[in-house]
Amino acid sequence: MIQSRQRHTCPGSLKVMITMIGMLGSSASQAAAFQLLEGNASGLGNAYAGTAAVAEDASTVFFNPAGMTFLPGRNVAFSVDLVRPKAEFSNQGSINATGQAGGGDGGDAGDWAAIPAGYMTWQLTDQIFAGLGVGAPFGLKTEYDSTWAGRFHAIKSEIKTVNINPSLAFKVSDRLSFGVGVNYQRIDADLTNAINTASLAGAGTSALGRIKGDDTAWGWNVGALFQLTPDTRLGVAYRSKLDYKLEGTARFSGSAATTLNAVRGGNVTADVELPDMATFSVMQRISDRWTMLGDVSWTGWSSLQELAVNRTDGVNVTTEELRWRDTWRVAFGGTYAYADALSLKFGLAWDQTPVRDTTRLPRVPDEDRVWLSFGVQWRPDTTSAVDVGYAHLFVKDASINNNGGSTAARGRLIGEYENSVDILGVQYSTRF
Template identity: 50%
Template sequence: MNKMTLRTLPALILIAFSGAASAAAFQLWEQNASGLGTAYAGSAAVADNASTVFFNPAGMTQLTGFQLSAGVNGIGPRFEFNNEGSSGLLGGSGNGGNAGGWAAVPNAYFSWQLSPNWYLGFGVSAPFGLSTEYNNSNWIGKNQSIKSEIKTVNYNPSVAYKVNDKVSLGFGVNYQTINAEMTNATPLGLYALKGDDSAWGWNAGALFTLSPAMRVGISYRSAVSYTLEGTRSLGATSSAAKADIKLPDTFILSVWQQVSDRWEAMGDLSYTNWSTLDKLKINHSTGTDVEAFNYKDSWRFAWGAAYRATESTKLKFGIAYDKTPTTNNDRSARVPDNDRVWFSLGGQWNTGKTGTFDLGYSYLYLKDPTINQSKLNGASTLRGRYDDSAHVVGLQYSVGF
């Protein structure tokens, strides 16, 4: 286990991979920019560049030679609180401003065809990320939250095997690091928890080519269990602390179809087992602190299409519904989340031998969530409504040799 420092990874890498979640809770779907324009519909079946290593490693069998894909997504969420009757022991004044802000989430992948039937791949990505920080540390909800941050980096070697022209299988191993921090105010001073760890997981997938114009993909990413080790501080007192956390597993079912010479259609159904995250129990020398999540399992539905405008240019669009794992009774100021709808647009430009560029944009509409969160044994209750939304912009370069 790692102590509460940044020594697990160079600090600059962790900063680059910090993210403010745009999918439900603090999951990050933004693992490429080529799928952003279709709201990630068909993510486990499209397999048109090396980023399939993340979504479905079996998709590498659709690629030839050596393929490289790298990109970055900028995520800009907005979480603005409006007070509606908060009571008890509260902060100073003000609603805390925008607790969101822009963050960069880079990614990189490659795949290599070893033989007609065997493929190797590798990916670096950030499956989960969260960053909320209220502008005023003395805001009305300071007892509930001031800063909350989770950073993950995932290293994903993969292998794929083409069984025949109809069936391909893929498997990957995941080495994932996590770095977490959360703070809030108490009558005894600032409460702060910092911790990090690394752990192993796995992912697998299958790709079924039903016809030259239709593919169906299924994929699964396992849960990853951590034991965060670091420090727990309360005012001027600090002590070593541990906390177990299990990030959820995800299942994806995707379809891709070539409708005509110019049109492609794709769809996605995904399920994330968020119920693995119930309570965070922080064990330290003087007792145990509990941060409640009470998350429920969630679903995501997406549909998208692509239109080949010219031999080198595609236009993309998509829509998705992403259900939150939290409820009105359990929503917290750390993750003021709610159901969201993705509206996505994108474009692809194939320059030929010099590679392919993808540009995508999504606007995330969130139904404004309400909050009724009590802390300090009920002595402080934050009541109100959040104004939530997000913008996502992505750029990706892919090339084959």
């Protein structure tokens, strides 16, 4: 475990936006592993197809900063996505840790979480545009009953991020735009599991181990938009890796806590490299009413091969083997202009997991998933829009057979997960 208003109002709006997102955080995972695609709600109805090409509101700051050149004047967008993952384990012959009784299936490890995001853009000149985004590109929360069969592997796993993303875009011509952004991101981790203390305090005894850590890191993102014809637009975007060295504490409570804190507790560190991501998108208008969207994206999850938590004196507290692989996501969607003020959206996507069957952990019981999305956009006037979207993610059943490195200490967790995700998003965007 590791274990727009007038210009003078923008600083105040930014402060409120950052505070709200920092308080709510992001602790629900819906994309592969613990990546979060919910950078807006306007793209949810399209299953986030075409994200690097759409540029329909200020959230393009995150998805492709070059899209700001399609937003004249000053623009803002605020969204909240409510995410409800389900992760239910079925025991299929798990082996108990030495000196320990078995346990239950852990209940539903998922729960509701809110993922907020906010964006602003400004047109500085005919060719130069600026923007700022605050969101949460990564997050995770799973929590099991404290007496479940896999308690020595995981009980609570929570990761939160907040990302601040100032950006600039340059309109080279009516057909070509470029954008670049800087990312300042904070991560917080809070992970717990039971510790088998049978050899120290007698059969059946256990302690609770908790590791908390945080850090900040810098990254960058770039993008380009190509308006090939009045009806065809291509977008490419790339977000860099982020290198973290989390610092925090390891603490133990319960049976033999004094001994555990002496030999494994104290100040700890962990190196984590969150992945880079590349996206290629297309937007094609096929009639006055129909616009089709598509994209292919790649995420470099192979940057996470293991997670080692060490005390500052070099003593290893715990190591989790991950051996994750790079992943692909393919999405297709469409928007139908039902009326001048009302558009209907749909989307379908396939999202590959980085998790291998041989190293699946109960902290991230992930598998491949298929998105089915619907949405509606209402435009009360020519400068504002309200988006509501819904997606259901059909997640493949995930098998697990893992002893966490020691069957005697942790037992061997054997079984299968039944997973799914529901997402409901709302967004308001406007131009001043």
